[in-house]
Amino acid sequence: MSEHTIKATGRNVEGKGASRRLRHAASIPAIVYGGSAAPKPIQLDHEKIWLASQNEWFYSSILSLDVDGKVESVLLRDMQRHPYKQIIMHLDFLRVDANQALRAKVPLHFLNQDSSPAGKAADVVVLHELNEVSVSCLPADLPEFIEIDLATLAVGDIVHLSDLKLPKGVELPELKLGKEHDVAVVIAKHGRVEAEETTEAAAETAEVPAAKAAKKDDAK
Incomplete structure (x- = not known):
């Protein structure tokens, strides 16, 4: 298993307004949860994370998440993207325990x-x-x-x-x-x-409205 380190910074302000300001400042709001510790809001540099997100390992590897110098092992659990812009809106990271499957x-x-x-x-x-x-x-x-x-x-x-x-x-x-x-x-x-x-499936689909039309004609 390769080691991949992601750097982040803790954040104290939450809410939609705060998240919007972070995105305008080219940062990504995120959260780390799971394990015995409380959920922790964090922020990450958008450009660096965007580049990392182009790699397969970002989605399927255990990541070393460095938050203000404290490193935790995490797994990416959710990524929210903008509907049409190349913008990552939010990330969820799950803490992992080395001794738990x-x-x-x-x-x-x-x-x-x-x-x-x-x-x-x-x-x-x-x-x-x-x-x-x-x-x-x-x-x-x-x-x-x-x-x-x-x-x-x-x-x-x-x-x-x-x-x-x-x-x-x-x-x-x-x-x-x-x-x-x-x-x-x-x-x-x-x-x-x-x-x-493929042809048979298309034919079966086409028969459905035809059958409905036939039933309507019979009912008249």
């Missing part, structure tokens, strides 16, 4: 797809049903990502959650809920099959 979403990295039998075939579509998974582990074991090697993927193959190779100490809570939760992560199918399924 946590749950977090981890991105998936797909390897060797283009060189696989399915990837080389012109008429095969490789679908990524999931791009991230929820894991449970101790903070020290939290991976920044999970790799899926698709080197041998062929048409008709399906990679399920249970097929993922997880780092030591990492579990997938979904798999404990039953076989029906062992969902597909990657599917390789013929392109014409994908097109037929």
Whole structure:
């Protein structure tokens, strides 16, 4: 697990007006909560956080949050963005305990797809049903990502959650809920099959208003 440090400053003034003034001053209002300590309002430099937010690790790694020289281990739990401007409006950080398991979403990295039998075939579509998974582990074991090697993927193959190779100490809570939760992560199918399924779905959607119209005519 790589270490990433985020610097912040404590703040004493809260409320919408104070948050608005912070944003005008190119800062981001945020809060740190969880653990035995009380929630703490903080502020961060927007430009630095914006740059950090372009990296995958910002969302899936344990961060070292330095607030006025005091460092805490945290995990990003929520980010509020402006509807159309490149502005981060607010951040929520959760304190983590090194001795307590946590749950977090981890991105998936797909390897060797283009060189696989399915990837080389012109008429095969490789679908990524999931791009991230929820894991449970101790903070020290939290991976920044999970790799899926698709080197041998062929048409008709399906990679399920249970097929993922997880780092030591990492579990997938979904798999404990039953076989029906062992969902597909990657599917390789013929392109014409994908097109037929899309056409059938569109036809079923179109039949609904037609059926309603027919019922109205029958009622007259």
